[in-house]
Amino acid sequence: NAGVTQTPKFQVLKTGQSMTLQCAQDMNHEYMSWYRQDPGMGLRLIHYSVGAGITDQGEVPNGYNVSRSTTEDFPLRLLSAAPSQTSVYFCASSRRGGTEAFFGQGTRLTVV
Amino acid sequence: EDQVTQSPEALRLQEGESSSLNCSYTVSGLRGLFWYRQDPGKGPEFLFTLYSAGEEKEKERLKATLTKKESFLHITAPKPEDSATYLCAVQLQGAQKLVFGQGTRLTINP
Numbered sequence: 001n002a003g004v005t006q007t008p009k010f011q012v013l014k015t016g017q018s019m020t021l022q023c024a025q026d027m028n029h030e031y032m033s034w035y036r037q038d039p040g041m042g043l044r045l046i047h048y049s050v051g052a053g054i055t056d057q058g059e060v061p062n063g064y065n066v067s068r069s070t071t072e073d074f075p076l077r078l079l080s081a082a083p084s085q086t087s088v089y090f091c092a093s094s095r096r097g098g099t100e101a102f103f104g105q106g107t108r109l110t111v112v
Numbered sequence: 113e114d115q116v117t118q119s120p121e122a123l124r125l126q127e128g129e130s131s132s133l134n135c136s137y138t139v140s141g142l143r144g145l146f147w148y149r150q151d152p153g154k155g156p157e158f159l160f161t162l163y164s165a166g167e168e169k170e171k172e173r174l175k176a177t178l179t180k181k182e183s184f185l186h187i188t189a190p191k192p193e194d195s196a197t198y199l200c201a202v203q204l205q206g207a208q209k210l211v212f213g214q215g216t217r218l219t220i221n222p
Contacts, residue, residue, distance in 0.1 A: 004155075031208050042116075043156070043199070043212040050208065058209065090155050094208070099144060101210065103155030 002026050006091050006104035013081040013111045021076040021107050023091030030096035032074040036060065036087040037106075043090065049074055050096065081111045114139040118200050118213035125220050128189050133216045135200030136182040145183050146210065147176050148199040156199055159185075190220045 007022045025032065033048035045058030049068040063085060065077040074093075078085060088108050094101040115138045125131055137145070144163050148156035160169040162178035169176045173194060175186045185198055197217045201210040 033209065035212075040121075040214060042214040043201075043210075045209055045211075048209055092155075096208070099146070099161045099203075100158045101146075102158070103148075105155050106153070 004091055004093050004102050004104040006089075006107050008107060009105065010108050011110070013078070013109065015081060015083060015111060017081050018077070018079050019081065021078075021089055021091075021109070023074045023076065023104060024072050025074075025091075025093040025102070026072065027093060027102065028071060029093035029102075030071070032068065032091065032093045033058070033101075034064070034066065034074070034076045035090045035092065037090060038087050046076065046089075078109075081109075083111045085109065086111045114202070114204060114211050116200060116202055116211050116213040118198075118216050120216060121214065122217040123219070125187075125190055125218070127191055127220055127222050130186070130188045130190070132187070133185040133198055133218070134182060135185070135213055137200075137202050138181075139202055139204055139211070141205035143203045143205045143207070145178055146201045146203065147174075147183070147185055148201065150197045150199055150215070159198075187218070190218075192220045192222050194218065195220045 004025045030051045034046040035043040044060050047066040049055045091104045092101045119134045147159040150156045160176040165180045177184045197215045199215045200213040
């Protein structure tokens with residue numbers, strides 16, 4: 001069972017560069033979300049989607065874009081990376097109205 | 113403002129020494145409270161969901177309880193493999209998204 005797959009696992013970017021963090025799930029979950037995890041801050045919600053074609057902002061959306069063209073995929077785009085975006089990023093999925101959220105293994109991003 | 117606070121930030125125990133982790137919450141309306149375990153370099157792994165005050169769930173050496181203001185994760189006779197960061201999260205009524213606490217880093221010494 002693949003579950004939630006994130007790529008890449010590690011990435012170093014220069015300030016101003018752009019990139020896309022990939023997230024795919026094979027559980028046919030309607031709900032998907034992106035979090036960032038920083039020391040002492042816990043997990044903070046960036047963007048989420050309740051289904052294909054529907055996205056919304058979370059707690060810390062600035063500097064990030066998302067789209068949801070299929071049920072399976074929910075990529076996170078950094079348009080112009082900044083050092084403040086250095087963090088570990090987690091993608092999660094769950095059934096609509098469901099309880100348990102399944103998380104990917106994370107992407108550790110460093111912006112220099 | 114919806115808020116979730118976990119204490120302590122870090123806890124060191126000897127193998128076999130039981131203790132409890134606390135998760136207190138201030139939310140407009142609680143749909144559910146979740147406990148996750150996170151190992152270094154890994155994503156959070158689901159442990160329990162609690163929905164109403166008085167509810168309890170158990171899994172091996174872990175037991176989660178819920179009141180109207182807080183949840184406890186009780187660890188009985190822990191082993192070194194129980195070392196991890198334990199995360200608490202709440203799901204609000206009418207919403208699907210989760211609000212997380214900062215986590216408690218638990219270390220069990222052999």
